Amino acid sequence: xxSKTLERRSGIAIWRQIADELRNEIATNVSVQNNRLxxxxxxxxxFEVNRHTVRAALNALAKEGIVESRQxxxxxxxxxxxxxxxxxxxxxxxxxxxxxVQTTRGRLLNLSIDQATPEIAxxxxxxxxxxxxxxxxxxxxxxxxxxxxxxxxxxKRFPDIGTAYQTTGSITKALTQCGIADYLRQxxxxxxxxxxxxxxxxxxLSPGAIVLVxxxxxxxxxxxxxxxxxxxxxxxxxxxxxxxx
Amino acid sequence: xxSKTLERRSGIAIWRQIADELRNEIATNVSVQNNRLxxxxxxxxxFEVNRHTVRAALNALAKEGIVESRQxxxxxxxxxxxxxxxxxxxxxxxxxxxxxVQTTRGRLLNLSIDQATPEIAxxxxxxxxxxxxxxxxxxxxxxxxxxxxxxxxxxKRFPDIGTAYQTTGSITKALTQCGIADYLRQxxxxxxxxxxxxxxxxxxLSPGAIVLVxxxxxxxxxxxxxxxxxxxxxxxxxxxxxxxx
DNA sequence: TTTAGTTGTCTAGATCAATAGACAAATTTT
DNA sequence: AAAATTTGTCTATTGATCTAGACAACTAAA
Numbered sequence: 001x002x003s004k005t006l007e008r009r010s011g012i013a014i015w016r017q018i019a020d021e022l023r024n025e026i027a028t029n030v031s032v033q034n035n036r037l038x039x040x041x042x043x044x045x046x047f048e049v050n051r052h053t054v055r056a057a058l059n060a061l062a063k064e065g066i067v068e069s070r071q072x073x074x075x076x077x078x079x080x081x082x083x084x085x086x087x088x089x090x091x092x093x094x095x096x097x098x099x100x101v102q103t104t105r106g107r108l109l110n111l112s113i114d115q116a117t118p119e120i121a122x123x124x125x126x127x128x129x130x131x132x133x134x135x136x137x138x139x140x141x142x143x144x145x146x147x148x149x150x151x152x153x154x155x156k157r158f159p160d161i162g163t164a165y166q167t168t169g170s171i172t173k174a175l176t177q178c179g180i181a182d183y184l185r186q187x188x189x190x191x192x193x194x195x196x197x198x199x200x201x202x203x204x205l206s207p208g209a210i211v212l213v214x215x216x217x218x219x220x221x222x223x224x225x226x227x228x229x230x231x232x233x234x235x236x237x238x239x240x241x242x243x244x245x
Numbered sequence: 246x247x248s249k250t251l252e253r254r255s256g257i258a259i260w261r262q263i264a265d266e267l268r269n270e271i272a273t274n275v276s277v278q279n280n281r282l283x284x285x286x287x288x289x290x291x292f293e294v295n296r297h298t299v300r301a302a303l304n305a306l307a308k309e310g311i312v313e314s315r316q317x318x319x320x321x322x323x324x325x326x327x328x329x330x331x332x333x334x335x336x337x338x339x340x341x342x343x344x345x346v347q348t349t350r351g352r353l354l355n356l357s358i359d360q361a362t363p364e365i366a367x368x369x370x371x372x373x374x375x376x377x378x379x380x381x382x383x384x385x386x387x388x389x390x391x392x393x394x395x396x397x398x399x400x401k402r403f404p405d406i407g408t409a410y411q412t413t414g415s416i417t418k419a420l421t422q423c424g425i426a427d428y429l430r431q432x433x434x435x436x437x438x439x440x441x442x443x444x445x446x447x448x449x450l451s452p453g454a455i456v457l458v459x460x461x462x463x464x465x466x467x468x469x470x471x472x473x474x475x476x477x478x479x480x481x482x483x484x485x486x487x488x489x490x
Numbered sequence: 491t492t493t494a495g496t497t498g499t500c501t502a503g504a505t506c507a508a509t510a511g512a513c514a515a516a517t518t519t520t
Numbered sequence: 521a522a523a524a525t526t527t528g529t530c531t532a533t534t535g536a537t538c539t540a541g542a543c544a545a546c547t548a549a550a
Contacts, residue, residue: 011261012453020439050539071497072547089489188487192437192455192480194265208257210437210455235437242433244334295509316527317517
């Protein structure tokens with residue numbers, strides 16, 4: 001198909017560049033017939049590299065659980081679906097993905113009481129350097145880490161949000177306990193970045209992996225912002241579905 | 246700050262892992278004082294590597310235009326802003342980013358008439374294997390490639406969409422010429438992937454770079470789908486802003 | 491059973507990445 | 521002026537990645 005040469009001396013090993021390319025083609029069903037990849041020799045010819053280099057790439061994909069090699073037969077793709085995470089006015093974690101997975105879990109990693117930075121203050125409509133509660137959480141789906149979030153709440157309005165989250169394992173339920181029966185997503189910004197070291201640790205990713213970073217503000221029904229949060233998703237496990245309606 | 250060890254034998258050179266980490270920290274203003282990075286020796290101690298390895302990382306960031314080193318003084322970050330690309334009911338390319346850049350340009354890379362795949366057919370509400378026009382385009386902002394798209398239109402309804410795009414360089418204007426005065430974004434799906442070889446070529450990216458991939462359906466004012474498209478953004482040049490209202 | 495095609499494993503050498511140390515060149519502080 | 525701190529450049533060595541070739545082990549088809 002594409003016969004562009006691989007870049008050497010780029011800091012990314014050739015076998016990993018091939019792995020990235022094949023992962024993409026598998027995701028879009030290019031050059032995959034009957035769930036079977038071309039043979040190692042064929043791929044080596046196509047990428048103009050040694051067969052061992054192709055094997056290193058396939059080995060990496062096998063470790064990710066994307067393909068499976070069988071001696072004498074070939075290399076086959078194992079179907080895996082991304083979790084579709086809805087983003088709209090009524091975005092909620094467990095509700096949104098609940099029908100796609102068996103179990104969801106939220107864990108509190110860290111709680112601290114900080115002074116609001118200018119950015120947080122303007123998002124929450126409070127005076128700069130007033131007190132905010134900062135919650136760092138990790139969310140699992142089927143015991144695979146899916147995302148990690150940092151949320152800020154006005155400490156004066158939600159003094160007990162931390163303990164409420166710890167007992168419920170859910171922001172929505174914690175807000176209910178704090179008197180917020182319903183809330184709306186006011187804004188969302190999405191970026192993509194390379195995984196940081198903290199990401200590779202908490203989300204169980206390899207270096208060079210991708211995280212989808214969303215920055216969101218939630219408001220109560222009167223339109224007052226109540227939560228400002230940054231969430232980092234393991235990009236190869238999710239697809240963000242934007243709900244316009 | 247974070248003292249997690251770097252992963253060796255991962256196919257990603259250590260200097261590139263450090264570059265990725267620093268790029269992220271620069272973006273979030275961590276460990277950057279007065280626009281000045283810590284000295285090479287300090288960074289080498291922190292990452293527990295040789296100073297030359299840190300230099301390789303800084304060299305890469307300098308080539309990307311993110312930092313600038315001055316002998317005897319230090320290494321400084323150069324301010325660069327991502328273009329914020331709005332996604333909502335009324336998403337349009339040039340309108341949305343027009344106030345952030347000087348010039349925008351759209352170029353037609355390829356036009357073909359294909360049979361609709363099941364996916365395209367269901368998105369456009371047409372019978373499978375009926376004819377569709379496929380437009381591959383590249384969009385620049387200030388002469389930097391920003392995104393590349395593949396769009397499908399019903400060939401029966403929009404026979405002249407190709408020439409209309411070529412003369413106007415804009416999907417919106419092309420649709421106007423074809424009798425669509427106004428249209429709405431019906432759905433958007435967002436994923437993040439590693440750049441393919443075609444991405445590195447057209448979007449001028451390095452291997453290992455990230456692309457934000459959106460899949461969207463646009464409808465006319467009666468709610469009939471008119472365009473199905475996949476867009477791949479250079480992730481380090483944009484931020485997607487979700488408009489819920 | 492034979493043959494062709496596939497993945498698995500081993501050895502050896504060539505190229506690239508990372509470490510180590512030394513010193514030059516430029517800037518700021520003392 | 522001198523000292524301290526910074527980036528820039530050089531050489532040499534060790535370790536990881538990529539290439540090359542050969543052959544074993546397994547599978548499916550002739």
